[in-house]
Amino acid sequence: MYAEALKTGRKIFAVAPMIDWTDRHCRYLHRQLTAHALLYTEMIVADAIIHGPRERLLSYSPEEHPVALQLGGSDPAKLAEAVRIASDFGYDEINLNVGCPSDRVQSGTFGACLMKTPELVAECVVAMKRVATVPVTVKCRIGVDEQEPEAVLPDFLSRVVGAGADAVWIHARKAWLQGLSPKENREIPPLDYEIVHRMKRENPDVFLGINGGITDLDRAARHLTVMDGVMLGRAAYQNAGLLAEVDERVLGEAHREPDWLELRDAMMAYADRVIASGGRLNQVTRHMVGLFQGFAGARRYRQILSTEPTKPGAGPEVIGAAFAVVDLDAGAKQQAG
Ligand SMILES: Cc1cc2nc3c(=O)[nH]c(=O)nc-3n(C[C@H](O)[C@H](O)[C@H](O)COP(=O)(O)O)c2cc1C
Structure with a gap:
């Protein structure tokens, strides 16, 4: 390499x-x-x-x-x-x-x-x-x-x-x-x-x-x-x-717009696997708090990911709920602009 x-x-x-x-x-x-x-x-x-x-x-x-x-x-x-x-x-x-x-x-x-x-x-x-x-x-x-x-x-x-x-x-x-x-x-x-x-x-x-x-x-x-x-x-x-x-x-690779919904789905599926093998949701979500800086809704997103994952019974749906409060389209436009 x-x-x-x-x-x-x-x-x-x-x-x-x-x-x-x-x-x-x-x-x-x-x-x-x-x-x-x-x-x-x-x-x-x-x-x-x-x-x-x-x-x-x-x-x-x-x-x-x-x-x-x-x-x-x-x-x-x-x-x-x-x-x-x-x-x-x-x-x-x-x-x-x-x-x-x-x-x-x-x-x-x-x-x-x-x-x-x-x-x-x-x-x-x-x-x-x-x-x-x-x-x-x-x-x-x-x-x-x-x-x-x-x-x-x-x-x-x-x-x-x-x-x-x-x-x-x-x-x-x-x-x-x-x-x-x-x-x-x-x-x-x-x-x-x-x-x-x-x-x-x-x-x-x-x-x-x-x-x-x-x-x-x-x-x-x-x-x-x-x-x-x-x-x-x-x-x-x-x-x-x-x-x-x-x-x-x-690194000069071809341009590819970030697909935030794909990311959400990948992380939900991953969290599901982690929990199924004895891990905790928070072990995954604690690293996700810093995503979406500058996006509308980022504050609420951070709040959800900082409080919900440790509640009893919390599962991957918390990730879905957190992504749902972010204005992903506006954020993407802002990043591109
Ligand atoms: C929380 C934290 C843990 C770190 N742990 C390590 C480590 O295990 N090994 C290491 O070589 N450097 C470690 N570092 C130093 C980073 O690898 C890096 O050299 C340092 O943060 C400077 O880079 P940055 O200004 O881009 O953060 C750590 C830094 C932070 C913030």
Whole structure:
């Protein structure tokens, strides 16, 4: 996928890995909106895959492809074992998290603090590549703490690429490992897109994607004039409707008007299947609240989806009732205009 993208110049648009957000139900929704975006799982810790409930952690719907599994860990042998186990599940890519700054992650010595030990990241990549049958990629920051991105990022990239990483996704800001919460670490350290663009110019043969603070598709498209890939996190989740335009506007596919009624029916049928297999309606609908921003009726839609799905006996019809209060035609015209 990445080698081909580099060869042909085809760009990759990705929805970022987000714990508690990009679970399988979220990805199923996103896939209804875009056929081509690469969808990431939440980070799953290698130890959890080795010792925990594999089926629950790793299974997903075939419709979600292409889907990349993000792993957390820093022990090459454990990461390799996790990759081996995950290979039965058919993910299209395995990604290593070198960007997450939470305390819980630091105490396990992985995530963003690995920016300080690029040689260990390289060992992890080598071990993962040895067993993987799909691309192995890394998601990183431009540096952490007192590190000078200009000094550390080129070395970090050359080591992980030298170890065999097929692509690197760079969150264009530093992480502060002490004193900032994970949320603050997504907002306070300043964005530095320029250094990420420069890394791409200096490494024309390496697939590099950019992430961080990209709020709409115009900005995404501008980054793609330099970068090979663009990854949106919060904007894609909180305003999922924008994904309906990704295939055409960002990836150059033929224009296709979003069919909201088809989406409604697909999500009702999906919710029905989730409930039939022991899940809850809210597990599906909680990801749908951010749809229809700017449409008449969106407020009422959000209200319905925020309150009704948790009521006893609530079923897929709640999705139908929520869609019914949105002026879908006017919204479509507004989006086109
Ligand atoms: C709720 C939430 C959970 C996140 N979980 C992860 C994660 O599991 N792995 C990871 O690499 N980054 C994680 N991130 C960071 C995002 O992948 C992304 O790098 C960050 O939000 C910046 O991109 P954005 O400005 O487009 O949101 C998370 C972000 C949010 C908002």
